[in-house]
Each structure stands twice: as structure tokens, then as C-alpha cells.
Amino acid sequence: MAAVALERRGIDTAGVTARPFLKWAGGKSQLLPELVRRSPRRIETYYEPFLGGAALFFALSSDPERAPRRAVLNDLNGQLMTTYGVVRDEPEALVAALERLQEQYACADDAGRAALYYRIRDEHRRAAGVEIAARVIFLNKTCFNGLFRVNRRGEFNVPFGRYKSPRILDREGLLAASQALRGVELRSADFEGACADAGSGDFVYFDPPFHPLSATSNFTAYTERDFGRAEQIRLKRCIDGLTSRGVAVMLSNSPHPWIRGGYEFAGYDIDEVQARRAINSRGDGRGPIGEILVSNQPLILALENEVEPEPVLQVR
Numbered sequence: 001m002a003a004v005a006l007e008r009r010g011i012d013t014a015g016v017t018a019r020p021f022l023k024w025a026g027g028k029s030q031l032l033p034e035l036v037r038r039s040p041r042r043i044e045t046y047y048e049p050f051l052g053g054a055a056l057f058f059a060l061s062s063d064p065e066r067a068p069r070r071a072v073l074n075d076l077n078g079q080l081m082t083t084y085g086v087v088r089d090e091p092e093a094l095v096a097a098l099e100r101l102q103e104q105y106a107c108a109d110d111a112g113r114a115a116l117y118y119r120i121r122d123e124h125r126r127a128a129g130v131e132i133a134a135r136v137i138f139l140n141k142t143c144f145n146g147l148f149r150v151n152r153r154g155e156f157n158v159p160f161g162r163y164k165s166p167r168i169l170d171r172e173g174l175l176a177a178s179q180a181l182r183g184v185e186l187r188s189a190d191f192e193g194a195c196a197d198a199g200s201g202d203f204v205y206f207d208p209p210f211h212p213l214s215a216t217s218n219f220t221a222y223t224e225r226d227f228g229r230a231e232q233i234r235l236k237r238c239i240d241g242l243t244s245r246g247v248a249v250m251l252s253n254s255p256h257p258w259i260r261g262g263y264e265f266a267g268y269d270i271d272e273v274q275a276r277r278a279i280n281s282r283g284d285g286r287g288p289i290g291e292i293l294v295s296n297q298p299l300i301l302a303l304e305n306e307v308e309p310e311p312v313l314q315v316r
């Protein structure tokens with residue numbers, strides 16, 4: 001449907017590859033080749049329970065060798081998932097709403113831009129899906145550092161970014177994303193429920209809020225709920241459960257010894273890779289940081305060959 005509409009508007013999306021349309025803390029664009037390389041070649045259903053900017057989903061869906069047959073995408077952040085729904089189902093209405101915002105921003109002076117930003121930021125309760133999506137995209141393009149951060153009440157609280165000419169509307173990019181999302185199931189729930197129905201032949205990529213390496217690097221505020229040690233333990237148990245059902249899993253996390261050790265001792269495969277981060281907790285430390293990629297491939301192979309797997313130790 002989107003393709004027909006594009007022709008009518010005279011927009012050519014041919015040659016535009018779908019990619020993240022939001023800048024997201026912890027976004028994976030840097031590491032994509034490493035992630036794609038470690039993804040299975042044949043994927044029945046692809047699950048991404050911590051979706052954020054969806055970098056791996058867009059990369060896999062435009063890869064002829066690995067494009068999944070189905071996809072289930074999830075994030076606990078409800079406004080984010082509403083935005084994906086609007087991009088999928090109402091791209092033209094969204095383009096029109098962003099066009100209006102782009103124009104208002106361009107015509108305003110510095111004070112007018114800041115006033116527009118804070119007016120939209122402080123409208124926390126927008127009712128219509130298109131308005132919610134336009135607000136999320138507008139704030140993401142114009143806020144300080146492109147950071148999505150909410151307070152305990154779930155309200156977006158990032159200051160104005162003072163950019164001269166931010167690209168509020170990327171028409172072709174949004175329309176390419178809309179096509180990639182066609183037929184995709186979108187959910188907004190906790191990660192456990194979001195992949196509960198995965199089975200053999202499916203692939204789940206988990207990119208949770210990172211376990212902080214130090215007390216000053218604890219950016220976990222994507223939603224009003226924190227992602228602490230108890231959540232990391234719950235995630236490990238969820239991954240153990242998927243592994244015992246023969247579901248291929250890959251996990252990104254920080255190389256903290258507590259995280260690393262828990263998976264290593266349980267027989268998971270661990271690789272450490274380096275990524276340059278666009279956003280971190282303070283916004284000033286943009287150097288490369290290590291990240292571990294955990295895979296359950298050895299455990300799945302052991303299951304397939306009916307070899308007794310290594311005893312699974314619990315993370316303490």
C-alpha cells in the first residue's frame with residue numbers, strides 16, 4: 001500500500017535502504033557488520049525485544065541472505081512502539097505532520113525555535129498516533145544530543161539542542177522504513193512476554209540497557225523503570241529457557257565481569273568487540289567502549305547432537 005502511495009506523491013524510494021529513523025542511546029549502527037555476521041542465515045521469525053532504533057532489524061530485512069520471514073518487534077517504551085506503528089501504517093500522514101513542524105522550525109528565530117521545542121516537549125499527553133509519532137521524531141531530531149530520556153513519571157525531559165538545521169523530516173528514509181515494517185508484528189511489553197512464543201528456527205536478538213561498568217555510566221533511563229541486577233538475572237533465565245527450546249539467541253551487553261562470567265560459565269560463546277558510541281551517560285566520553293556479544297550457538301549445537309551440555313550455572 002505504501003508503495004502505491006509513494007508513486008502518487010512522486011517520491012522515489014528505490015535505492016533508499018531502510019535504516020533507523022531515530023537516534024537512540026545504545027544504537028547499534030557502529031557494530032552492524034559484527035551483528036549481521038553472527039546472525040543465522042535462515043531466520044523463520046526474528047524477535048527484537050529491546051527494539052530502540054531497530055538497527056539490526058533494518059539491516060537484516062534489507063539483507064537478501066538473512067531477511068527473516070516474519071518479525072516481532074518490541075520495546076517497553078510505548079511512545080516508541082506507537083511511532084513504529086504509525087511509520088508502518090500511516091507514513092503519509094506522518095510525513096505531512098513533520099513537514100509542518102520542519103517549516104515552523106525553519107521560519108522561527110533562535111528564541112522561537114526553543115519555544116516551539118518546549119511547547120511540544122511539554123505536551124505529554126498527545127492522543128492521536130500520528131501526533132505522538134511526529135512529537136517523538138521531532139524531539140529526537142531537535143533535543144540535546146538526540147537522547148531519549150524520561151523521568152519517573154515517564155515524561156521526556158531532555159533540554160533543547162540548539163541545532164541550526166536539523167533534519168526533522170527525512171521523507172525517503174521514513175518511507176523506506178515503512179516498507180521494511182510492512183507485515184511486522186509490533187508489541188509493547190516486558191521483554192520476557194515479547195519472545196515467549198519463539199521456537200526452533202527463530203532468532204532472538206537482545207540489546208538490553210547495558211549493565212553499568214562504573215557508578216558514573218549508568219544510563220538506563222529509556223523508560224520510567226530501571227534495568228538493574230535483578231532484571232539482568234531475569235534476562236539470563238529467559239535466555240536459558242529459550243536455549244533449552246532450541247531458539248538461536250544473541251545478546252549485547254557491557255563487558256562487566258559479573259555479566260560476562262555468568263554467561264561464560266554456563267557454556268555460552270562470548271566475543272568482545274569495540275564500538276564508538278554516539279551517546280553515553282555524560283555525552284562527553286565518546287571514545288570506543290567494549291561490548292560483549294553472547295551467543296547460545298554452542299549450547300544449541302550440543303542440544304541438536306544430543307550431547308550433554310555443560311551444567312548451567314545461575315548468575316549470582
Ligand SMILES: C[S@@+](CC[C@H](N)C(=O)[O-])C[C@H]1O[C@@H](n2cnc3c(N)ncnc32)[C@H](O)[C@@H]1O
Pocket residue numbers: 024025026027028029049050051052053054055056074075076077189190191192207208209210222223227
Ligand atoms: C540499548 S536500547 C536498544 C538499542 C537498539 N538495539 C538500537 O539499535 O537502537 C534498550 C531498549 O530497551 C528498552 N527496555 C528497557 N527495559 C525493558 C524491558 N523490561 N522490556 C522491554 N524493553 C525494555 C528501552 O526502552 C530501550 O529502548
